[in-house]
Amino acid sequence: AQSVTQLDSQVPVFEEAPVELRCNYSSSVSVYLFWYVQYPNQGLQLLLKYLSGSTLVKGINGFEAEFNKSQTSFHLRKPSVHISDTAEYFCAVSDPPNFGNEKLTFGTGTRLTIIP
Amino acid sequence: DGGITQSPKYLFRKEGQNVTLSCEQNLNHDAMYWYRQDPGQGLRLIYYSQIVNDFQKGDIAEGYSVSREKKESFPLTVTSAQKNPTAFYLCASSISRTGMETQYFGPGTRLLVL
Numbered sequence: 001a002q003s004v005t006q007l008d009s010q011v012p013v014f015e016e017a018p019v020e021l022r023c024n025y026s027s028s029v030s031v032y033l034f035w036y037v038q039y040p041n042q043g044l045q046l047l048l049k050y051l052s053g054s055t056l057v058k059g060i061n062g063f064e065a066e067f068n069k070s071q072t073s074f075h076l077r078k079p080s081v082h083i084s085d086t087a088e089y090f091c092a093v094s095d096p097p098n099f100g101n102e103k104l105t106f107g108t109g110t111r112l113t114i115i116p
Numbered sequence: 117d118g119g120i121t122q123s124p125k126y127l128f129r130k131e132g133q134n135v136t137l138s139c140e141q142n143l144n145h146d147a148m149y150w151y152r153q154d155p156g157q158g159l160r161l162i163y164y165s166q167i168v169n170d171f172q173k174g175d176i177a178e179g180y181s182v183s184r185e186k187k188e189s190f191p192l193t194v195t196s197a198q199k200n201p202t203a204f205y206l207c208a209s210s211i212s213r214t215g216m217e218t219q220y221f222g223p224g225t226r227l228l229v230l
Contacts, residue, residue, distance in 0.1 A: 009156065032216050043120075043206055043221030044159075051216050090158060094215040103174070104219060106158040 002027055002093050004107035012113045013081050021076040021110045023091030033074040034092040034104070035065055044090065050074065061085070086114045118143050120222035122207050127227045129194065129201060137192045137225045139207035145220070147213040148190040152176060153204040153224075162205075165190055166213045194227060202229050 003026045013019045025031060032051050036044040048059025055067040065076045074091060091107040120141045129135045141148065147166050151159040161174030165184040179198025184190055190209075194201045205225045210217035 004158075034218075036221075041224070043122075043208075043223050044219075045221065046218045049216075049218065103161055103164070103215075106160075108156055108158040 002031075002095065002105040004091050004093050004105055006091055006107035006110050008110050009108065010111045010113065012115055014115045015083060016080050018079050019077065019081050019085075019112065021089050021091075021112065023074045023076065023107060025072050025074065025091075025093045027072065027093065027095070029095065032094045033065075033067060034094075035059065035063070035074070035076050036090045036092060036106075037061075038088045038090065038109075040087070047076070047089070081112075081114050083114050083116060085112060087112060120207060120209055120220055122205075122222035122225050124225060125223070127225055128230050129227060130230050132196045134193055134195050135227070137194070137205055137207075137227070139190045139192065139222060140188055141190075141207075141209045141220075141222075142188060143209055143220060144187070145209035145211050146187070147210045147217070148184065149208040149210075149219065150174075150180070150182065150190070150192045151206045151208065153206055159206065162192065164213070201227055203227060 005024045007022045034049045035047040037047050038044045048057045050057045050067045058064045063078050088109045088111050090109050092104045094104045123138045149164045150162040160176050163182040165171035181193045207222045208219040210219045
Protein backbone atom coordinates (compact mmCIF):
# COMPACT_ATOMS: atom_id res chain seq x y z
CA ALA A 1 0.00 0.00 0.00
CA GLN A 2 1.04 3.56 -0.63
CA SER A 3 2.26 5.68 2.23
CA VAL A 4 3.19 9.34 2.49
CA THR A 5 5.54 10.82 5.08
CA GLN A 6 5.52 14.48 5.98
CA LEU A 7 8.51 14.77 8.24
CA ASP A 8 7.59 18.06 9.90
CA SER A 9 4.31 18.37 11.76
CA GLN A 10 4.83 22.09 12.41
CA VAL A 11 6.98 24.67 10.62
CA PRO A 12 7.25 28.27 11.91
CA VAL A 13 8.68 30.77 9.43
CA PHE A 14 9.19 34.51 9.53
CA GLU A 15 7.22 36.57 7.03
CA GLU A 16 9.05 37.09 3.70
CA ALA A 17 11.43 34.19 4.43
CA PRO A 18 11.59 31.10 2.18
CA VAL A 19 10.01 27.82 3.21
CA GLU A 20 10.27 24.16 2.24
CA LEU A 21 7.74 21.56 3.36
CA ARG A 22 9.00 18.02 2.95
CA CYS A 23 7.12 15.03 1.54
CA ASN A 24 8.35 11.51 0.83
CA TYR A 25 6.30 8.66 -0.57
CA SER A 26 6.76 4.90 -0.74
CA SER A 27 6.33 3.54 -4.21
CA SER A 28 8.51 2.00 -6.86
CA VAL A 29 5.97 2.57 -9.62
CA SER A 30 4.83 5.68 -11.38
CA VAL A 31 2.66 7.85 -9.17
CA TYR A 32 0.61 10.98 -9.22
CA LEU A 33 1.54 13.52 -6.53
CA PHE A 34 -0.50 16.35 -5.03
CA TRP A 35 -0.22 19.15 -2.51
CA TYR A 36 -3.42 20.43 -0.90
CA VAL A 37 -3.84 23.35 1.51
CA GLN A 38 -6.39 23.62 4.32
CA TYR A 39 -7.17 26.96 5.94
CA PRO A 40 -8.61 26.84 9.49
CA ASN A 41 -12.00 25.12 9.71
CA GLN A 42 -12.29 24.75 5.95
CA GLY A 43 -12.02 22.01 3.37
CA LEU A 44 -8.93 21.35 1.28
CA GLN A 45 -8.02 22.98 -2.01
CA LEU A 46 -5.45 21.94 -4.57
CA LEU A 47 -2.15 23.84 -4.63
CA LEU A 48 -0.48 21.83 -7.39
CA LYS A 49 -0.08 18.34 -8.81
CA TYR A 50 2.46 16.27 -10.70
CA LEU A 51 1.17 13.78 -13.27
CA SER A 52 4.10 13.50 -15.70
CA GLY A 53 6.59 15.61 -17.65
CA SER A 54 8.62 18.42 -16.10
CA THR A 55 9.68 17.61 -12.56
CA LEU A 56 9.22 21.22 -11.42
CA VAL A 57 5.56 22.00 -10.94
CA LYS A 58 4.20 25.48 -10.31
CA GLY A 59 0.98 26.02 -8.40
CA ILE A 60 -1.22 28.74 -7.01
CA ASN A 61 -0.16 31.44 -4.54
CA GLY A 62 3.51 31.30 -5.63
CA PHE A 63 4.14 27.72 -4.49
CA GLU A 64 6.14 25.18 -6.47
CA ALA A 65 7.22 21.58 -5.92
CA GLU A 66 9.88 19.35 -7.38
CA PHE A 67 9.38 15.66 -8.11
CA ASN A 68 12.49 13.60 -7.40
CA LYS A 69 11.99 9.99 -8.43
CA SER A 70 15.33 8.71 -7.10
CA GLN A 71 14.64 10.13 -3.65
CA THR A 72 10.86 9.46 -3.84
CA SER A 73 10.25 13.04 -2.73
CA PHE A 74 7.92 15.88 -3.66
CA HIS A 75 8.93 18.85 -1.52
CA LEU A 76 6.90 22.06 -1.58
CA ARG A 77 8.66 25.44 -1.68
CA LYS A 78 7.90 29.13 -1.66
CA PRO A 79 10.61 31.79 -1.93
CA SER A 80 8.87 34.38 0.25
CA VAL A 81 5.93 33.60 2.53
CA HIS A 82 3.07 35.86 3.57
CA ILE A 83 0.87 35.91 6.64
CA SER A 84 -1.97 34.53 4.52
CA ASP A 85 0.04 31.32 3.92
CA THR A 86 -0.65 30.23 7.49
CA ALA A 87 -2.49 26.93 7.00
CA GLU A 88 -2.08 23.16 7.06
CA TYR A 89 -0.51 21.55 4.03
CA PHE A 90 -1.11 17.97 2.95
CA CYS A 91 0.91 15.90 0.52
CA ALA A 92 -0.98 13.08 -1.24
CA VAL A 93 -0.20 10.29 -3.70
CA SER A 94 -2.20 8.02 -5.97
CA ASP A 95 -1.38 5.31 -8.48
CA PRO A 96 -2.12 5.66 -12.20
CA PRO A 97 -4.99 3.59 -13.62
CA ASN A 98 -4.54 -0.18 -13.76
CA PHE A 99 -2.01 -0.23 -10.93
CA GLY A 100 -4.82 -1.21 -8.61
CA ASN A 101 -4.85 1.69 -6.18
CA GLU A 102 -6.23 4.89 -7.63
CA LYS A 103 -7.32 6.20 -4.24
CA LEU A 104 -5.63 9.25 -2.79
CA THR A 105 -3.40 8.54 0.21
CA PHE A 106 -2.70 11.59 2.38
CA GLY A 107 0.20 12.44 4.64
CA THR A 108 -0.42 13.58 8.20
CA GLY A 109 -0.03 17.25 7.31
CA THR A 110 2.38 20.10 8.10
CA ARG A 111 1.09 23.12 9.95
CA LEU A 112 2.80 26.24 8.55
CA THR A 113 2.77 29.25 10.84
CA ILE A 114 4.00 32.59 9.54
CA ILE A 115 5.53 34.87 12.16
CA PRO A 116 5.13 38.63 11.53
CA ASP B 117 -21.35 29.18 -8.23
CA GLY B 118 -20.34 25.55 -8.64
CA GLY B 119 -19.13 23.71 -5.60
CA ILE B 120 -19.73 21.27 -2.79
CA THR B 121 -21.92 21.99 0.19
CA GLN B 122 -21.96 20.10 3.46
CA SER B 123 -24.47 20.44 6.24
CA PRO B 124 -24.68 20.94 9.07
CA LYS B 125 -21.45 22.70 9.99
CA TYR B 126 -21.63 21.24 13.52
CA LEU B 127 -23.49 18.11 14.58
CA PHE B 128 -23.98 16.62 18.01
CA ARG B 129 -24.64 12.94 18.53
CA LYS B 130 -26.04 11.25 21.59
CA GLU B 131 -24.91 7.76 22.51
CA GLY B 132 -26.74 5.09 20.50
CA GLN B 133 -27.98 7.56 17.92
CA ASN B 134 -27.49 7.43 14.17
CA VAL B 135 -26.77 10.77 12.49
CA THR B 136 -26.60 11.70 8.81
CA LEU B 137 -24.21 14.18 7.24
CA SER B 138 -25.29 15.81 3.99
CA CYS B 139 -23.07 16.34 0.94
CA GLU B 140 -24.30 17.94 -2.29
CA GLN B 141 -22.34 18.93 -5.40
CA ASN B 142 -23.36 20.84 -8.52
CA LEU B 143 -20.12 20.23 -10.42
CA ASN B 144 -21.58 17.34 -12.44
CA HIS B 145 -18.85 15.07 -11.05
CA ASP B 146 -19.21 11.31 -11.23
CA ALA B 147 -17.01 10.41 -8.26
CA MET B 148 -17.65 11.37 -4.64
CA TYR B 149 -15.76 10.62 -1.44
CA TRP B 150 -16.08 10.81 2.34
CA TYR B 151 -13.01 11.38 4.50
CA ARG B 152 -12.51 11.53 8.23
CA GLN B 153 -9.91 13.95 9.63
CA ASP B 154 -8.45 13.54 13.09
CA PRO B 155 -5.69 15.76 14.53
CA GLY B 156 -2.25 14.54 13.50
CA GLN B 157 -3.63 11.74 11.30
CA GLY B 158 -4.34 13.39 8.00
CA LEU B 159 -7.38 12.29 6.01
CA ARG B 160 -8.64 8.73 5.92
CA LEU B 161 -11.08 7.45 3.29
CA ILE B 162 -14.40 6.13 4.62
CA TYR B 163 -16.41 5.44 1.43
CA TYR B 164 -16.31 6.42 -2.20
CA SER B 165 -18.67 6.24 -5.14
CA GLN B 166 -17.75 6.25 -8.81
CA ILE B 167 -21.28 6.35 -10.18
CA VAL B 168 -24.90 6.54 -9.08
CA ASN B 169 -26.16 3.47 -7.18
CA ASP B 170 -22.63 2.19 -6.64
CA PHE B 171 -20.20 2.72 -3.76
CA GLN B 172 -17.22 0.99 -2.18
CA LYS B 173 -15.69 0.84 1.27
CA GLY B 174 -12.56 2.81 1.95
CA ASP B 175 -10.00 2.20 4.68
CA ILE B 176 -12.23 2.87 7.71
CA ALA B 177 -15.81 2.01 6.68
CA GLU B 178 -16.83 0.19 9.86
CA GLY B 179 -19.62 2.03 11.68
CA TYR B 180 -20.55 4.13 8.64
CA SER B 181 -23.00 3.76 5.76
CA VAL B 182 -23.67 5.74 2.57
CA SER B 183 -26.08 5.91 -0.35
CA ARG B 184 -25.79 7.37 -3.85
CA GLU B 185 -29.29 7.62 -5.29
CA LYS B 186 -28.59 10.86 -7.16
CA LYS B 187 -25.45 12.07 -8.90
CA GLU B 188 -25.47 15.28 -6.85
CA SER B 189 -25.85 13.73 -3.41
CA PHE B 190 -23.75 11.39 -1.25
CA PRO B 191 -24.99 11.37 2.37
CA LEU B 192 -22.99 9.68 5.12
CA THR B 193 -24.66 8.04 8.12
CA VAL B 194 -22.62 7.61 11.28
CA THR B 195 -24.22 4.66 13.05
CA SER B 196 -24.21 3.74 16.72
CA ALA B 197 -21.64 1.06 15.85
CA GLN B 198 -19.02 3.78 15.34
CA LYS B 199 -17.63 4.03 18.87
CA ASN B 200 -15.38 7.03 18.33
CA PRO B 201 -17.20 9.32 15.91
CA THR B 202 -15.81 12.67 17.09
CA ALA B 203 -13.94 14.07 14.08
CA PHE B 204 -14.05 16.50 11.17
CA TYR B 205 -15.79 14.94 8.16
CA LEU B 206 -14.95 16.08 4.65
CA CYS B 207 -16.82 15.30 1.46
CA ALA B 208 -15.10 15.59 -1.90
CA SER B 209 -15.84 15.02 -5.56
CA SER B 210 -13.90 14.59 -8.78
CA ILE B 211 -14.79 14.36 -12.46
CA SER B 212 -13.94 10.67 -12.44
CA ARG B 213 -11.74 8.30 -10.47
CA THR B 214 -8.60 7.72 -12.47
CA GLY B 215 -6.13 8.75 -9.78
CA MET B 216 -5.02 11.92 -11.60
CA GLU B 217 -8.14 13.94 -11.01
CA THR B 218 -8.25 16.91 -8.67
CA GLN B 219 -10.60 16.36 -5.77
CA TYR B 220 -12.78 19.31 -4.75
CA PHE B 221 -13.67 19.49 -1.09
CA GLY B 222 -16.61 20.79 0.85
CA PRO B 223 -16.22 22.96 3.98
CA GLY B 224 -16.64 20.00 6.34
CA THR B 225 -18.90 18.93 9.21
CA ARG B 226 -17.58 18.69 12.75
CA LEU B 227 -19.24 15.87 14.67
CA LEU B 228 -19.18 15.92 18.44
CA VAL B 229 -20.49 13.37 20.90
CA LEU B 230 -22.60 14.49 23.85
